[in-house]
Amino acid sequence: MTKRKSLVPLILALSLMTAGAAAAAADEADVEVELGGESVVLSQELVLHNGRTMIEAGDAAKLINGGVEEADGLITLVSASGLQLVYKPGTNQVKVGPQWMSIDQGAIVNDRSSYLPLRWTLEALGYQVDWDAAKRTVHVRDTKSSGAFVPLEQTALTAEQRAFVEKVKQQRGVHRLGDLYVIARGESANPGYGLQIEKQQLAADRLLVHVRLTKPEPGLMYPQVVSYPYLLGKADLPGNTTIQFVDAATGEPLFANADAKNES
Numbered sequence: 661m662t663k664r665k666s667l668v669p670l671i672l673a674l675s676l677m678t679a680g681a682a683a684a685a686a687d688e689a690d691v692e693v694e695l696g697g698e699s700v701v702l703s704q705e706l707v708l709h710n711g712r713t714m715i716e717a718g719d720a721a722k723l724i725n726g727g728v729e730e731a732d733g734l735i736t737l738v739s740a741s742g743l744q745l746v747y748k749p750g751t752n753q754v755k756v757g758p759q760w761m762s763i764d765q766g767a768i769v770n771d772r773s774s775y776l777p778l779r780w781t782l783e784a785l786g787y788q789v790d791w792d793a794a795k796r797t798v799h800v801r802d803t804k805s806s807g808a809f810v811p812l813e814q815t816a817l818t819a820e821q822r823a824f825v826e827k828v829k830q831q832r833g834v835h836r837l838g839d840l841y842v843i844a845r846g847e848s849a850n851p852g853y854g855l856q857i858e859k860q861q862l863a864a865d866r867l868l869v870h871v872r873l874t875k876p877e878p879g880l881m882y883p884q885v886v887s888y889p890y891l892l893g894k895a896d897l898p899g900n901t902t903i904q905f906v907d908a909a910t911g912e913p914l915f916a917n918a919d920a921k922n923e924s
Contacts (some may be wrong), residue, residue, distance in 0.1 A: 691706060691796050691798060692795075692796065693800065694799050695800045695801075695802075702716070703719055703722075704773060706778065712778075712779075713777070713778040713779060714765075714768065714775035714776065714778060715776055715777075715778040716774065716776075717730070717735055717773075720782075721738075723800060724787070725740045726739040726740050730774060734748060735767050735774050743813070744813065745781060745784060747776060749767045749769045750769065751766050752765065756811050756857075759854055759855075759889065760854075761854050762856075762874060762877060763856065764780075765777045778798070783859050784857060785810070786802070786809070786810045786860070787802055788862070808867065808895070809841070809857070809867065809893045809895045809903065810893055810896075811891060820837075821837060824840070825890075825892065828842050829888055830846070830888045831846065832915060833846075833915050834914060839896055840894055841893050842891075843890060843891040843892075844890040845873065848886070848889060849886065849887075850885060851883065851889075852875065852880065853874065853889055854873075854889045855871055855872070855889055855890070856871070856872050856891075857869060857870070857871055857872075858872045858908040859908075865899070866901065866904060867895065867903045867904070868906050869903065869905050870908040871891070871905055871906065871908060872908040872909060
């Protein structure tokens with residue numbers, strides 16, 4: 661019989677904390693979660709797993725005013741805007757829009773409860789997550805009210821937008837039609853190559869969207885079929901705010917090397 665890994669109740673949230681600080685606070689009250697400055701009552705405690713803060717799937721749906729469904733071994737989180745994140749529990753696989761991708765910590769199941777990575781999940785949906793050590797509080801802010809890049813599925817597009825996507829999705833670069841952006845990686849040797857949004861930062865009059873160019877996982881077999889990975893999203897930016905897509909690995913503008921060769 662396979663044993664499930666046990667979860668550690670989260671005393672000091674988010675993996676930014678030191679072990680010494682966590683030990684010093686072990687006798688203190690649980691961490692609080694605030695959304696837009698208002699306290700949120702969760703049905704389950706946050707937990708720490710492999711150094712990552714995890715939130716029960718129903719509580720995650722509550723935070724985003726959305727819904728969650730568990731069926732066929734998958735966990736589907738749906739935001740109020742209709743964006744879906746689909747997780748394979750026990751793996752680091754998550755589906756954003758039409759593509760599956762790998763993240764550093766995926767969904768888990770423990771004692772019949774499903775948990776999702778708090779920071780990654782909320783930031784993928786356009787929220788900002790911060791830890792206040794002094795107040796022992798996780799602050800969640802909906803950045804869509806002040807500008808954020810929100811991933812989309814192609815089914816949510818108009819006919820004109822779908823035609824634009826078909827036109828540019830094979831061309832490496834960031835393509836724009838109004839508030840719609842297509843982030844295209846270009847020709848890749850197999851479906852193991854992809855893109856994922858790692859985080860977003862809104863500072864002053866600029867929104868930075870950090871995108872990671874993912875590679876095939878070692879040891880996995882992929883069909884040798886040419887693919888053209890891309891991400892879709894909209895940015896409703898206030899005032900004079902601009903958007904910049906950044907390579908999460910280098911900190912440089914995404915696709916700064918416009919002459920990069922096709923990947924193989």
